[in-house]
Amino acid sequence: MSSFDCIVIGSGNAGCCAALSSAEAGCDKVLIVDVCPDVWAGGNGYFTAGAFRTVHEGLHDLLPIVNNASKEKADSIDMDGYSGEDFLGDIMRLGNGKPDPVLAAAVVDASRDTISWLAHSVGLPFMFSFHRQAYSVGGRQKFWGGLVLCTEDGGKGLIAAHQRALAKAKVAVWFNCPAVQITMENGTVSGVVVEKEGQKLHLRAPAVVLAAGGFESNPVLRAQQLGLGWERAILRGTPYNQGDGFALAAAVGARQAGDWAGCHSTCWDADAPTDAGRRDLTNQFTKSGYPLGIMVNSAGKRFVDEGEDFRNYTYAKFGKAILLQPGGYAFQVWDSKVIGSLRKEEYGNGIVKKFLADRLEDLAEQLTEVGLEGKAEFVQTTKQFNEATRKFQAENPDATWNPAVKDGMSTQSSEYQLPLPKSNWALTIDEPPFMAVKVACGVTFTFGGLAVDPDTAGVISEKTSKVIPGLFCTGEMVGLFHENYPGGSGLMAGAVFGRKAGQAAAKLRA
Ligand SMILES: Cc1cc2nc3c(=O)[nH]c(=O)nc-3n(C[C@H](O)[C@H](O)[C@H](O)COP(=O)(O)OP(=O)(O)OC[C@H]3O[C@@H](n4cnc5c(N)ncnc54)[C@H](O)[C@@H]3O)c2cc1C
Structure with a gap:
């Protein structure tokens, strides 16, 4: 039996953030397991435009973070700030008032600091998204719609940067390795059962982070949850987000949250x-x-x-x-x-x-x-x-x-x-x-998820309404969005809750 300080299920943006954060916070042995082969590393994150929505104070605030705005270029940019009220207002407005405002505020409030962490500690190559989020009007680059940052080379650049950071932090990543069970001892998470090379292995860890995506890749679940017809939607990203994470979570009594009839x-x-x-x-x-x-x-x-x-x-x-x-x-x-x-x-x-x-x-x-x-x-x-x-x-x-x-x-x-x-x-x-x-219709990701503690991303138990000790969740698996969504919020939410989950996981080391 192998032991780790923290095991993360899923190698997308959210899982990588959780693993890197736990390593940074002191976990020595961190493992990511992913059901996909290594050529599919990065989940949906690989397919993204790498757009991150964040609170910011305008051009001067973000200039130090981006790599594509020379002094001359910067002089031609018109960029209004995007406040916490703006970001929270957009999540709530598009969600018709249904998102949990405390959970949404947790993303908004941590967004700008998390961007700095991603840029400086993780090493994501941020740029201004001139090509997707600005129009040239009268010789000036005018940004619109509250979203200004993306990663160089989109999702490909995002996942490449995460992989460099994982290697540097000595985080192990096992592909072709589905998580099939979360194990518990005395009401506390004790590890994960995975399948590796045809064998079931019980890996021990005091902290497990669920980052296994939604159920968008599964046409049967789509038809069941979203309604008949959704089995015909075209899948935009990874075929491996089959909803496994929710089955694992349900088996240990996790509470559902978010919009189970909705998707992006x-x-x-x-x-x-x-x-x-x-x-x-x-x-x-x-x-x-x-x-x-x-x-x-x-x-x-x-x-x-x-x-x-x-x-x-x-x-x-x-x-x-x-x-x-x-x-x-x-x-x-x-x-x-x-x-x-x-x-x-x-x-x-x-x-x-x-x-x-x-x-x-x-x-x-x-x-x-x-x-x-x-x-x-x-x-x-x-x-x-x-x-x-x-x-x-x-x-x-x-x-x-x-x-x-x-x-x-x-x-x-x-x-x-x-x-x-x-x-x-x-x-x-x-x-x-x-x-x-x-x-x-291209289906991106599903909105149904789990209930989490906004401060630690700890998964809430249906029975006790308290966190299940040792179990955390991030990314698409968090039940945050309803009905509609402001572009660039998925990667941001995954990074915020991934970072929080990693920090909380590190506190559980033996
Ligand atoms: C085409 C496209 C463009 C997008 N553009 C943007 C954008 O620009 N900005 C933005 O904010 N969002 C964007 N999104 C949404 C964004 O991809 C998601 O919000 C985000 O990537 C979700 O991250 P995640 O880590 O939760 O899931 P994923 O990145 O999908 O990772 C989940 C991982 O879990 C693995 N997994 C599943 N089951 C198991 C199991 N049983 N055991 C082990 N591993 C398992 C999967 O193989 C997968 O690798 C886009 C999505 C798509 C498809």
């Missing part, structure tokens, strides 16, 4: 592989250009307000909206005015199948080959949208289109209103060439 899901290339993300393209199947155009379903009808809010606040719920459409797919549509502003990494040549035509009627004809059934409705929807947009512009001649702010350029004028508005960034779709891509 977004607009995803309809032609992407269905059962796992691709490790070469990772997040490039994301199709986040809808605020610049419109989305229509197979009947040729719009079904969301594409300009309801900044992309960071709508993208995590629009996957569900697409799944609920006939056939579970939709089309994003733009004209030549904005095609050049779509992100190359998502819409570049060879990345996605693009449909281009000089007339809307011809575009509709092409789209019938990939599922558009309402050809005439598609043309009518677009023309009606154009009419509404023109009427707004005629009534508001001073309004200026600006994707870096909520510009109020809408489809709703006193003379004419669409039944479903586009509330910001409405531009006519009338200058050829026209372009469309087909999108489907």
Whole structure:
């Protein structure tokens, strides 16, 4: 039998943070076990854009942390601060008031300090996310939507940096090694049973951190928990998050929390592989250009307000909206005015199948080959949208289109209103060439999780309402989010609770 000071289940961002924090806090023998083979190291973290949402005071606060803002570049940046009230307000607002405010505040309050820890102690290579979170307006880089930091080379860079830090801290990582049981003695965690090379091994440890992701990779559980139809969603990331962690936790009496009927899901290339993300393209199947155009379903009808809010606040719920459409797919549509502003990494040549035509009627004809059934409705929807947009512009001649702010350029004028508005960034779709891509629902991660102590990330017992001694939890497994989510909060929450779990775990060393 082997003994460790701390065993972490899962090698994603959250698990790595827990392991590194426990080593830093004094644990000598730290082990991460992961069910996946080593080529899948890093869980969903590998597939991310590496975007971290944090409280900050503005440009001067974050400049020392990033590696891509020279003095000259910094002079061209407009970046407002993002306060604790802003961050907490966003989690609560998007969650329709349902998230536990104390748990959410624990993430928010620790976020900025955790970014410094990640940068300086872990060695994450942070950058300003010019390519995804800023628009160039009048020669200035204007950040929007509260999210400014990402890691260099996205999730690939994030996980590579974690692996360097794990090696330096001498944390052992065992792949192809699922955790199958948490063992208890006298009501206290005593270790983990894992399967290794066909054998069951009982590994002893006074502290175990659950960081095994959600159940998004498991179509049966998705249909059971999220509802029928969710088995058809396309998986954006790792195929190994099968919900094992919740079965392990349930067996030792852990309390559930969070939104078990909810998940993060977004607009995803309809032609992407269905059962796992691709490790070469990772997040490039994301199709986040809808605020610049419109989305229509197979009947040729719009079904969301594409300009309801900044992309960071709508993208995590629009996957569900697409799944609920006939056939579970939709089309994003733009004209030549904005095609050049779509992100190359998502819409570049060879990345996605693009449909281009000089007339809307011809575009509709092409789209019938990939599922558009309402050809005439598609043309009518677009023309009606154009009419509404023109009427707004005629009534508001001073309004200026600006994707870096909520510009109020809408489809709703006193003379004419669409039944479903586009509330910001409405531009006519009338200058050829026209372009469309087909999108489907990509499921990212599930919101159902466990109840934890906000200070230590200790898992709460259903029976006693107290922490289960020795059991901690972080990442997707914490029941924090409900219904919707502010982009960049997943990695941040995993880092905050991972760090707290590691520190608390170190206090349990013999
Ligand atoms: C395409 C994509 C883009 C994203 N972009 C962002 C972004 O830019 N910013 C952001 O904040 N969030 C983003 N997210 C969400 C983010 O990935 C998650 O919030 C975060 O990575 C979760 O971390 P985690 O460590 O909890 O889970 P994961 O990183 O998924 O790690 C869980 C690990 O547990 C392992 N595991 C499962 N069962 C067992 C078992 N029985 N035994 C041992 N190991 C097990 C899995 O193999 C996996 O490696 C994105 C997600 C995807 C898919």
